[in-house]
Amino acid sequence: MNRKLIIVFALLCCFVFSFAQERNDIMQQSATYEWPKDQLVKDKLDQWQDKKFGMIIHWGLYAIPGIIESWSICSEDWIERDSTVSYENYKKWYWDFSKQFNPTKFNPEQWSAAGKNAGMKYLVFTTKHHDGFAMFDTKQSDFSIAKGPFANNPKADVAKYVFDAFRKDGFMIGAYFSKPDWHSQYYWWQKYATADRNNNYDIRKYPWRWNKFKDFTYNQISELMNNYGSVDILWLDGGWVRPLETVNEEVLSWGANIPKWSQDIDMPKIAAMARKSQPGLLMVDRTVHGPYENYQTPEQRIPEKQLDYPWESCMTLGGAWGFVPNDQYKSSTEVVHKLVEIVAKGGSLLLGVGPKPDGTLPEQVTHQLNEIGKWTSKNGKAIYGTRITKHYNDGQTWFTQSKDAKKIFAIYCLKPNESVPANLKWKGNTPKKGSDIRLLSTGKKIKWQNVNGEIIVSLPKIEQTAALAFEFTAP
Known part of the structure; x- marks a missing residue:
């Protein structure tokens, strides 16, 4: 890629990031809540409700250009790209970051120490975002951090070392996993254009292909549940991948097209497997109300009123989930105020940060987290282990x-x-x-x-x- 094109893409990335702040698909929350029946899950849920303050880490290919997670490769009307660059070329440019991602300063201990200093008590780490790039050593695909330039690093199986570092500091461990996978030929089939976030072929015409995707998804989650030690939370994103009968007005409000077929990945089978390996595991199938949404996750907002069932507000410390150069971060006072309001209303705060491409947290992020910790260290009794x-x-x-x-x-x-x-x-x-x-x-x-x-x-x-x-x- 020549220098001029690199500059064009850099400017484009900044535009995509700023435009994304107006995105219309911010996930809200289900209209109803169903309490779990499994006593082990109930006990884990009660334990989680004591924690109140967690860290969600988005880290993947998108850290290299410093853009919003995976969304720029999705062809929807709220995404803007340079009109002189074809969509297919843009996707190739993005996918090719897998050949460059070499975070030689990867330091999960720094991340964990920063979270602990802030008073955070649980972790949700992005093992795979919608772009399909796995941040763990999956055997289901070569599209992972453990197969590229970082493959020979002793910490190439990134998720393992992230979970180990946070587990040693006493955190509950959560694995974020995207149900859609835009890199998989079983989800976005190259036979057809990729019109939007949904799978791009009629599952009713090609059930064998969708069954391959279901197996792929099941096997990757099985890897996470069996190969990475104790996991407390399986945090499933991509709420449009769901049984067709569960699609409701809230899903329709996201503005994305809804296919006429069901993107059902058999959550009962996944849950049974996951909980056999991780008894009491909390399932967070975001926005899909029912037995596999053990707590709700309103995004970038706080509910207007107190809620008497488990929920968390997931929101960013800066303006983006992942690393973006020159991001504007919330003050420690603003974060403390949000934490207080959320806890008083019955929820938990899951605060998002994004490591740099080299594998370290930005200095301003660690500074803000330390400032937050100055308050939680003295006043945590009013937050942790409390109820409404x-x-x-x-x-x-x-x-x-x-x-x-x-x-x-x-x-x-x-x-x-x-x-x-x-x-x-x-x-x-x-x-x-x-x-x-x-x-x-x-x-x-x-x-x-x-x-x-x-x-x-x-x-x-x-x-x-x-x-x-x-x-x-x-x-």
């Missing part, structure tokens, strides 16, 4: 409670540029008469009074912070 309260919000104050319901936590989120006030007030949760209120960051008792049902606390002089957390005994 009936009265969960009063203005800038959010409430959680301990699992035994004996303690209540009030968390006051300071507005941007707001100094720590001398007095705070809230309604809705009253301490037990004669009991103490403690400021979690210091552990010290503070003065308080109940004036006609309004709790007024008097604060000593303390350093500026994103939020103030208080603990008191429930009445």
